Each structure stands twice: as C-alpha cells, then as structure tokens.
Amino acid sequence: MLENEDIQHILLTRTPALTGRYEFLSFRNAAGGRAWLSAIREKAQSAAEVMASVEKDKRWVTVAFTWNGLRALGVDEESLATFPEEFKQGMVARAEMLGDTGENHPDNWVGGLASPDLHAIAILFARDAAERARCLTEHDQLVAVCEGVEVLSTLDLEATPPFDYAHDHFGYRDRLSQPVIEGTGEVPTPGTGAPLKAGEFILGYPDEDGPPANLPQPEILSRNGSYMAYRCLQEHVGRFRDFLREHGKTHEEQELIAAKLMGRWRSGAPLTLAPEKDDPALGADLQRNNDFNYKEMDPHGYAVPLGSHMRRMNPRDTAANMNRRRMIRRGATYGPHLPEDAPEDGVERGIAAFVICGSLIRQFEFAQNVWANDRNFHELGNERDPIIGAQDGTLEYKIPKRPIRKKITGLPAFTTVRGGAYFFLPGIKALRYLATLDEVH
Amino acid sequence: MSHNQAFFEPELITARVTACEATLRTLGLVDHTGLTAEIVAKKILELVGVARCRGEGTPSNTVKSIHDCKSHVTGSHFVMDSLRIATRSYTYLDVFQNIEGKDAAMSDTQQGDWTQPAAMAIPKGGIFKDKVQQGRYGPIFPKSPACYGFTIIAKIIPGREEVFYEYAKNIEKAVAGQPDCLAVLKLHYLRWVLFPIKGETYFMYQGIFDTDFDKYTEDAVALFSKYGINTVFENLEGFPADWKTNAAAFVKFVREHQCPSFLEYGEYPYVSSDEIKKALKVKAAFSNMLDQMQ
Numbered sequence: 001m002l003e004n005e006d007i008q009h010i011l012l013t014r015t016p017a018l019t020g021r022y023e024f025l026s027f028r029n030a031a032g033g034r035a036w037l038s039a040i041r042e043k044a045q046s047a048a049e050v051m052a053s054v055e056k057d058k059r060w061v062t063v064a065f066t067w068n069g070l071r072a073l074g075v076d077e078e079s080l081a082t083f084p085e086e087f088k089q090g091m092v093a094r095a096e097m098l099g100d101t102g103e104n105h106p107d108n109w110v111g112g113l114a115s116p117d118l119h120a121i122a123i124l125f126a127r128d129a130a131e132r133a134r135c136l137t138e139h140d141q142l143v144a145v146c147e148g149v150e151v152l153s154t155l156d157l158e159a160t161p162p163f164d165y166a167h168d169h170f171g172y173r174d175r176l177s178q179p180v181i182e183g184t185g186e187v188p189t190p191g192t193g194a195p196l197k198a199g200e201f202i203l204g205y206p207d208e209d210g211p212p213a214n215l216p217q218p219e220i221l222s223r224n225g226s227y228m229a230y231r232c233l234q235e236h237v238g239r240f241r242d243f244l245r246e247h248g249k250t251h252e253e254q255e256l257i258a259a260k261l262m263g264r265w266r267s268g269a270p271l272t273l274a275p276e277k278d279d280p281a282l283g284a285d286l287q288r289n290n291d292f293n294y295k296e297m298d299p300h301g302y303a304v305p306l307g308s309h310m311r312r313m314n315p316r317d318t319a320a321n322m323n324r325r326r327m328i329r330r331g332a333t334y335g336p337h338l339p340e341d342a343p344e345d346g347v348e349r350g351i352a353a354f355v356i357c358g359s360l361i362r363q364f365e366f367a368q369n370v371w372a373n374d375r376n377f378h379e380l381g382n383e384r385d386p387i388i389g390a391q392d393g394t395l396e397y398k399i400p401k402r403p404i405r406k407k408i409t410g411l412p413a414f415t416t417v418r419g420g421a422y423f424f425l426p427g428i429k430a431l432r433y434l435a436t437l438d439e440v441h
Numbered sequence: 442m443s444h445n446q447a448f449f450e451p452e453l454i455t456a457r458v459t460a461c462e463a464t465l466r467t468l469g470l471v472d473h474t475g476l477t478a479e480i481v482a483k484k485i486l487e488l489v490g491v492a493r494c495r496g497e498g499t500p501s502n503t504v505k506s507i508h509d510c511k512s513h514v515t516g517s518h519f520v521m522d523s524l525r526i527a528t529r530s531y532t533y534l535d536v537f538q539n540i541e542g543k544d545a546a547m548s549d550t551q552q553g554d555w556t557q558p559a560a561m562a563i564p565k566g567g568i569f570k571d572k573v574q575q576g577r578y579g580p581i582f583p584k585s586p587a588c589y590g591f592t593i594i595a596k597i598i599p600g601r602e603e604v605f606y607e608y609a610k611n612i613e614k615a616v617a618g619q620p621d622c623l624a625v626l627k628l629h630y631l632r633w634v635l636f637p638i639k640g641e642t643y644f645m646y647q648g649i650f651d652t653d654f655d656k657y658t659e660d661a662v663a664l665f666s667k668y669g670i671n672t673v674f675e676n677l678e679g680f681p682a683d684w685k686t687n688a689a690a691f692v693k694f695v696r697e698h699q700c701p702s703f704l705e706y707g708e709y710p711y712v713s714s715d716e717i718k719k720a721l722k723v724k725a726a727f728s729n730m731l732d733q734m735q
Contacts, residue, residue: 085689086577097575209663213686320625320660362659362688365577370656379715 002183002198002205004048006224006427010062010123010330011202011356012047012184014175015054017125019132020157020332022352023139026117028148030074033119034435036146037063037073040122040139041431058131062123063431064228064423066090069119074437075221082217083424086361087227090116091420098365099373099390104417111153113232113419118152121230121423125157125332132156155232155352157332165268165284168333169235169349170258170387170414173268173283177290177314179326191291193323200358201328202226207358208323216424221434224427229355229364232334232419233388238344240414247408260399261386263310264289270310271303293317301400306378309387312371318378327363328356350415360422388415559586559710567701576655578692582699586707588629590649595698597635597642601676605635605644608673615668622668625660627651629714633673644677651713654695659688 004012027033043061050060065073067088071080086094092106092114100106106114122139126132136154143149160167166174180188181202182195199207203215204223216222248254255278259265265274268283272292282288295317298304304311316322335349357363371377372385375395382396383389391413399406426434564570567582574581582589597605615622627650634645654661665671666685674680679697681690 094575094577097577209686213683320657321663324659324663361577366656366659369577374652374656376652379713 002047002181002202003224003427004051005046006429007047007202008062008064008425008428009045009047009050009060010354011226011328011425012181013050013054014330015050015057015060015125017060017127017157017332018159018163019127019129020123020125021132021136022155022157023122023124024111024113024118024152024154025120025122025143026112026115026150026152027069027072027119028150030072031438032146032148033069033073034437036142036149037431038435039142039146041428041435044428044431046428058127059135060125061135062125062425063120064123064425065120065434066118066421066423068116070424070434072119073434075434079217079221082215084214084216084359084361086365087422087424091229091422094365098368099384100417100420101390102392103413104390106420109417109419111155111232111419113153113230113421115152118421121421155334157334157352158336160333160337167266168351169237169335169338170240171266172258172262172264173266175329176264176268176286177310178328189286189290190288191293196323196326200324200326200363201356203358221426221430223430225430226356226358226425227360227364228423228425229357229360230352230419230421230423231355231417232350232352233415234348234350234418235415236344236413237338237349239412243412243414260305261308261397263304263308272297275303301378302402305397305399307380307383307386307397309385312377312385312389313367315371325363325366326357327367330354330356348418350418354423356425383411386411386414555709555712557710558706558708560704560706561585563701563703563705565703567699574653576653578655578658578689579696581653581655582701584653584711585702585705586710587702587705588649588651588707588711588713589653590702590705591647591654591695592700592702593644593646593695593698594700595644595677595679597644598676598678599641602635602642604676605633605673608669609633611669611672623664625657625664627657627714644673651715655692658692662688662691 002012009015025036027036040061040063044063045057045060050057067080067083067090070083080088091098091100095101095106112118124132124135124139126135143151160169168174177192179200180186180192180195181198181200183198184195186195188195197207198205199212203225204212204219206212216225244254244257247257255265259271259278264270265278265280265283267278267280268289269279270282270289270292272294273279273288274282292298293316294304294311300306301308301311311318314322314326319325331351331353333350334352336347338345338347338349355364355367372389375382375384377383380398383398384391384395386397389395391411393410393412395411397408397411399408563583563585568580569583572583574583582591626648629649629651631649632645632647634647636643636645662685665674671684674684677698679694681687681694684691684694
C-alpha cells in the first residue's frame with residue numbers, strides 16, 4: 001500500500017489552483033537552511049492530507065532540494081554519494097545531452113537557476129491571488145529570520161483564460177494523458193494503460209522491473225521521495241501564431257497545422273480519432289480522448305505525424321519498454337495571456353513544469369535525449385520535437401499526407417528554455433529528518 | 442483498390458518512393474522548366490500503367506503509349522537496384538516540392554551519398570576530440586560509414602566455454618520464435634566470437650547498428666534478461682553482479698571492454714537497416730505490381 005501520509009502531495013494529487021509562485025532558494029549556512037525547512041515543512045501537505053481536505057484548502061506547499069542543497073543542509077558526503085550520478089551532476093552539466101544548446105543553453109538561463117548556489121525550491125499553488133499574497137508575505141517573514149537563506153528568484157504562476165480547462169499559452173488543452181499508479185485506486189481512462197508499479201515514480205516501492213534497488217541512503221531520506229526535473233519554457237506565442245498564419249490560409253487550415261504539430265487539436269481531440277475536423281466534445285471527454293494507439297490505427301502518421309510532440313513524448317505501442325519511460329507532469333503557466341488578435345507584446349510567458357519520476361536518467365533524460373531531440377526518431381532524418389525540441393531554424397517538419405506529404409523547412413523555435421534544475425522531492429518524514437540533521441549527528 | 446491507389450500505398454509513400462534522376466530521365470523530364478507537379482504525377486502514373494484507369498491521354502513528349510510504357514518499365518529502370526529507388530538524392534516527394542518551388546533541400550540524405558563507398562580513420566580512443574557528443578552515460582562513439590557499432594572483448598571465466606555454445610542455441614531459438622525480439626536495438630549484424638590468447642579464452646561481441654548504444658541502454662539491459670543474453674556476459678570476468686538493476690554499472694563494463702575501431706568502411710555508407718528493408722519492400726511491391734499487369 002502507498003504511504004500517502006508520507007508522500008508530498010504534488011506526486012499524487014492535482015490541486016484546484018489558479019495561481020501560485022515558485023521561490024528558488026540558496027542556503028548560505030546549514031543551520032539557517034534547516035531553520036527554514038523546520039518552519040516550512042509544517043506547511044507542506046502530504047498526499048493523504050490533500051486528498052482529505054482539498055475542497056476547503058486554499059493553498060498547497062511543496063519543497064524539494066538540489067544535490068547541492070542537500071549538502072548545504074548538512075547531509076554527509078557518504079549519503080550524498082549514494083544519489084544517482086545524473087542528479088549529482090545537475091541539469092546544467094547535462095545540458096548538451098538534453099538539447100539545451102544555443103538559445104536554450106544554461107548561460108542564457110534566468111533567476112540564478114544555472115548557479116550551483118541553487119539549493120531548494122518552494123512551490124506554492126494557491127486558489128486565488130489574495131491567498132498567494134498572504135502566503136508570500138508569510139514566507140518573506142520566514143526568510144527574513146532564517147540566517148543565510150536567500151531568495152535567488154521567484155516566478156509567479158497564472159492560469160491562462162479561459163479557466164474552465166487546463167491549457168498552455170498556445171491554446172493546447174493539457175493534462176490529458178497521465179500514467180496511473182498502482183495502489184492509488186485511481187481508474188485509468190481508456191487508452192492510458194494499466195496502472196504502473198509505484199516504484200516508477202516513488203522511491204522505496206517495487207517498480208516495473210522488480211524490487212527497489214540502489215536507493216539513496218539512509219532509507220529514511222529516500223523512502224517516499226522522488227525526483228523532479230524542473231523546466232521553465234518560454235512560449236513564443238506571436239511567433240507561433242505567425243507560423244500558423246503562414247502555413248494556413250483559412251482558420252480551419254491554421255487549426256489543422258496546430259493540431260499536426262501536437263498530434264491533438266487544441267481542443268484536446270486526438271488526430272487519430274478526429275483526423276479531418278476538430279471535435280471539441282471528444283477533446284473534453286476523458287473517457288474517449290486518450291483511447292487510441294499508433295501501431296494499428298496510424299502506423300504511417302497520416303493522422304498524428306511521426307514527429308509530433310504527442311507521438312514523441314508517448315509513443316505508446318510503437319516503443320519498447322514504455323512502462324519504464326512514463327512520467328508524471330505537474331506545473332502551471334506563467335505570464336499574461338496574449339489575446340487572440342493581439343500582436344506579440346514582447347512580454348515573457350510560458351510553462352513552468354515538473355517532470356516527476358523514479359529515475360531521471362531512465363525517464364526524463366531518455367524522453368528529452370531520445371524522443372524529443374533525436375533528429376532521426378522514426379527515421380525522420382532531420383527533425384526534432386516541434387514544440388519542445390532544440391530548434392534553431394535549420395530543421396524541418398514532415399506531415400504525412402496522401403498523395404504527397406507536406407514538408408515544412410526551417411521550423412522556428414516556438415519555445416526557449418529559461419531555466420531548469422534537478423530536485424529531490426523528499427517524503428514528509430525525510431523533511432523532518434533533513435530539518436533535524438544537527439540532532440542526528 | 443484501383444491501380445492509382447495501389448501506387449500510392451502508404452508504405453510506398455512513407456518509404457520515400459523516389460522519382461530519382463534516372464526515373465525522371467526515363468520520363469523524359471530532364472529539363473524541369475515549366476513542369477508542374479501534376480504533369481510529373483501524370484507521367485509517373487502513366488509509366489506504371491495506371492493512366493489506363495484514369496482514361497487520360499499521354500503527353501506527346503514522353504513515352505508514346507501505355508504499351509510502350511509497360512515494356513519500358515519491364516525492361517529497365519523501375520525494377521533495378523532498389524536502394525537507388527529508395528535513397529537517391531531526390532525523393533519522390535522532394536521532386537514535387539522542388540518543382541513547386543518550395544525548396545531544394547535534400548535533408549534526408551545529408552548524412553552522405555550511399556552510392557559513394559567511404560572509409561573513416563578514427564583517432565586513438567575512438568572519439569574525435571573536437572566533436573565529442575555527450576550521451577546520458579558519457580561520450581558517444583561517432584557514427585562512421587559503417588554506422589554505429591561496438592567491439593567488446595573480455596576474458597571468460599576459465600572452463601565456461603560450453604556455456605557459450607549452449608547460449609548460441611538459445612539465442613537462435615529466441616529469434617526464430619520471435620523474429621523482432623531484438624528490433625529495439627536497430628541492428629544490422631551481431632557477431633559472437635571465442636578465441637584463445639596464450640591458453641586463455643577471450644570473447645568478442647561485435648555489433649553494427651543504427652543508433653548510438655547510449656540511447657537504448659536500458660532497453661538493451663531489459664533484453665539481456667528477457668532473452669538470456671546475460672548468461673554469456675555473466676561468464677565474463679568482471680561483469681557486474683548487479684547489472685540488472687544498475688544500468689550505469691553495466692555501461693561501465695561495456696565501455697571498459699570496448700575496443701574502438703581505428704578504421705571503418707562502408708560499401709553503402711550510412712544507410713540504415715530500416716532504409717534497406719524499406720527499399721527491399723519497395724522492390725517487392727514493384728515486382729508484384731508488374732506481375733499484376735501481365
């Protein structure tokens with residue numbers, strides 16, 4: 001059984017937040033860092049708590065640490081050495097392999113995220129702006145009394161209108177395909193696949209390959225924890241809309257181009273099930289909108305292009321060992337909405353999201369390196385993921401079509417990486433362990 | 442299904458069926474001026490005999506009749522070296538795009554011309570220092586005209602030779618039982634060799650494949666246990682006992698025992714296994730089509 005009372009809520013629950021804030025922190029001394037953690041861990045809810053009280057709660061807090069952050073809190077070298085290599089190195093050191101080159105390179109990141117001084121993140125999801133304001137005042141007061149704790153940067157989150165469903169600034173409906181964890185009682189929607197062993201996402205449980213292995217030590221630190229890859233992606237909405245206009249004469253053609261890049265219409269309706277025309281009712285219907293495969297339904301990509309974002313991020317029945325590559329996504333949009341008819345205003349907006357997984361190298365890094373950025377994915381020759389791949393204007397995008405495919409050359413970059421980091425998301429008991437490290441020794 | 446549709450079988454289209462230069466010459470389309478996609482399409486369709494279905498006439502500056510066309514096809518260029526059909530510089534679709542004036546890029550074949558055999562001298566250590574590419578588990582050995590590959594050489598635990606011969610039969614059975622069992626590794630060839638040095642037995646495992654090994658490491662580890670490939674590795678000195686749960690330790694062993702080439706050669710360089718299979722499919726499809734037209 002899952003120990004829901006010891007698992008931070010972000011791993012297992014979605015909260016009805018319309019706003020929020022990330023605070024990126026550095027600990028100049030260990031005692032100050034632990035003092036901060038002692039106070040904030042009281043606010044960090046477990047999955048069990050959120051499941052019980054989400055309807056009345058107004059804010060939800062999560063905390064996580066980089067490898068440098070664990071050291072800064074006083075975790076000893078012996079324990080630090082037991083963490084996986086990719087987590088120790090951090091996202092910056094892995095940049096080239098992840099495709100973070102050119103504009104996406106850590107040299108261009110903002111908010112101190114590329115710095116080794118990045119130690120922790122406090123994630124606040126709030127029901128409304130008033131609650132966020134109250135929480136951040138409280139947090140400012142906490143930081144002020146914790147010696148050596150410095151806020152490197154913050155990012156305010158804002159849902160984008162319309163608020164009745166989750167979507168990004170490009171307008172694509174989100175949260176349609178998420179793996180289900182065995183033991184949560186959650187019933188997978190049709191097409192999602194059977195529930196996966198908890199160890200794929202939560203440390204200390206059997207995974208799809210067998211009993212847990214190579215866990216960071218001591219056990220109290222790793223149990224019920226997980227890893228989070230943070231990605232802050234600026235979305236170039238003006239550029240995206242210009243692109244659609246350039247490649248589609250009518251509104252319908254533009255919507256089709258947008259759908260071909262993603263694999264779904266912006267309504268969420270998958271092209272496998274609605275190849276010719278958008279079907280918003282299908283897009284909104286969780287019982288139907290994920291119920292498809294590729295091998296039988298679309299082997300050549302006539303509906304969902306072989307290189308589309310959706311097909312790369314989850315190749316379903318066209319990749320081996322899919323159960324070992326799944327990821328949980330959480331996060332939010334930031335920046336103001338750009339109205340449909342407005343020209344690009346130069347204001348930054350995008351997605352600030354977490355990929356949660358039991359192994360960064362096997363899940364997140366694989367998806368990034370092999371699925372998003374392998375130019376020869378599905379023998380495509382000269383493509384990367386059209387939404388999140390490393391695009392420099394020299395690659396192409398092929399849309400299979402009878403009798404003749406459409407080939408777009410010089411695909412622009414619709415997103416730019418503005419920051420990222422690898423965090424360890426401890427369990428609730430592990431937070432107490434970290435906060436009291438001085439007593440342990 | 443009409444002939445027209447048959448010609449545009451999805452497999453043929455996505456396999457990048459080409460109207461290569463030779464084909465264009467066959468069509469009498471050496472001069473591209475004034476051509477439209479429609480004309481080219483019509484001519485190709487005529488050439489393979491489907492103009493009959495469309496009930497349209499034949500432009501006078503090309504082959505004169507369907508009859509001529511059929512004999513022309515049977516006699517020459519269509520059923521020729523199928524690689525030429527599948528990977529020639531102009532893909533069928535690019536021809537259309539070029540004629541429409543969109544661009545003349547030939548990105549699909551940027552890796553090199555398969556018609557020109559090529560050799561590559563590789564520096565000591567197996568990696569070009571000035572263009573090292575990083576993979577998830579460390580630097581990646583470069584792609585050569587003989588694609589990606591590895592040569593792993595390790596000493597076997599004395600007295601275990603028989604295990605290797607048993608293992609060979611098991612692999613043979615596994616592949617016969619499920620022919621696509623190793624598909625994920627994107628292989629061309631694997632070779633397993635045992636040889637003696639000063640009375641001790643060494644094992645050489647050599648593979649040629651289309652992707653750098655780093656990408657599918659975990660899939661390889663999963664295959665190892667699934668098909669019993671581990672049995673042979675577990676009889677090598679120094680193979681990590683926890684290989685199954687420790688991909689990094691597995692990779693370390695492989696890297697430590699990898700002997701990179703200092704020279705590699707390809708008769709048809711950089712062509713992937715998939716390209717070859719697609720080309721053979723195209724060839725089979727054309728043969729079948731010609732049979733149907735008799």
